[in-house]
Amino acid sequence: MKMVTFGQLPAVCITAPDGATATIALYGAHLASWTTADGRERLFMSDKSPRDGSAAIRGGVPVIFPQFSTRGTGQRHGVARLSHWRVADSGLDAGSAWVELALTHEDVPPTLAAGWPHAFALRLRFTLRGDAIDMRFNVRNTGDAPFDFAAALHTYYAVEDFTRTVVEGLPDESPLYFGPKLDNIYAAPPTLALHTGAGTLALQQQGFTEWVVWNPGAEGAAALNDMADDEWQRFVCIEPARVDKKELAAGAEWTGQHSIALTAIP
Numbered sequence: 001m002k003m004v005t006f007g008q009l010p011a012v013c014i015t016a017p018d019g020a021t022a023t024i025a026l027y028g029a030h031l032a033s034w035t036t037a038d039g040r041e042r043l044f045m046s047d048k049s050p051r052d053g054s055a056a057i058r059g060g061v062p063v064i065f066p067q068f069s070t071r072g073t074g075q076r077h078g079v080a081r082l083s084h085w086r087v088a089d090s091g092l093d094a095g096s097a098w099v100e101l102a103l104t105h106e107d108v109p110p111t112l113a114a115g116w117p118h119a120f121a122l123r124l125r126f127t128l129r130g131d132a133i134d135m136r137f138n139v140r141n142t143g144d145a146p147f148d149f150a151a152a153l154h155t156y157y158a159v160e161d162f163t164r165t166v167v168e169g170l171p172d173e174s175p176l177y178f179g180p181k182l183d184n185i186y187a188a189p190p191t192l193a194l195h196t197g198a199g200t201l202a203l204q205q206q207g208f209t210e211w212v213v214w215n216p217g218a219e220g221a222a223a224l225n226d227m228a229d230d231e232w233q234r235f236v237c238i239e240p241a242r243v244d245k246k247e248l249a250a251g252a253e254w255t256g257q258h259s260i261a262l263t264a265i266p
């Protein structure tokens, strides 16, 4: 593991034995880049994304916790993507490289923490193994009362050819092609296939309950000040999610896993 920067933000970079890399900004424990062994970037990052901690990063994998979108009275998509995490541990062996980041309620800026005043500990471990990356997200209730939370790993996939990008495996909508604005929530089959024009990715989740599929379309992108007008055709978001808040008892923990594996190159 080495310390690098993402814009003005401190970040860590891990490199797997096969040459695959992952760069994670400590701000948000935000996976900003994942390159497979062939050197190809697999995630989208907006050219206009903030990279200074003034606002959430637009692209990569924002960590959504403890609220999904505006489904609640708290911070939109939660506080985890707006807080500075710490590196807890890292490792390297013959087949994989990993790093784990941590955040507790004490790390959350007070103005954000006020909206959701609960004691928690988050751990997010990124593991590179072959042409795959695993994300293991663990939430622990460290307080003495139950709380409700939602979570998602809001993955922005880079796509080579937007009109030919297709997702297979979603209930009632398989195959799913992209075009106008899309913002759908699906009950989660554990595995999907995403064809991006630059390969096929197998997306897997465990512990979450839904897949959220989002692309803002031309009008939506024009309304976002951290996305260039034409960038909507460069990505699709497919997010393992626990959209509705569910209870976590005092002392209990929950784990959600997301794995992305490159299964075919054109």
Ligand SMILES: O=P(O)(O)OC[C@H]1O[C@@H](O)[C@H](O)[C@@H](O)[C@@H]1O
Residues within 6 Å of the ligand: 056, 069, 076, 077, 154, 183, 212, 214, 239
């Ligand atoms: O602009 P934000 O806060 O990063 O959210 C982006 C999108 O995130 C998706 O997860 C939501 O389903 C969309 O409704 C939302 O627009």
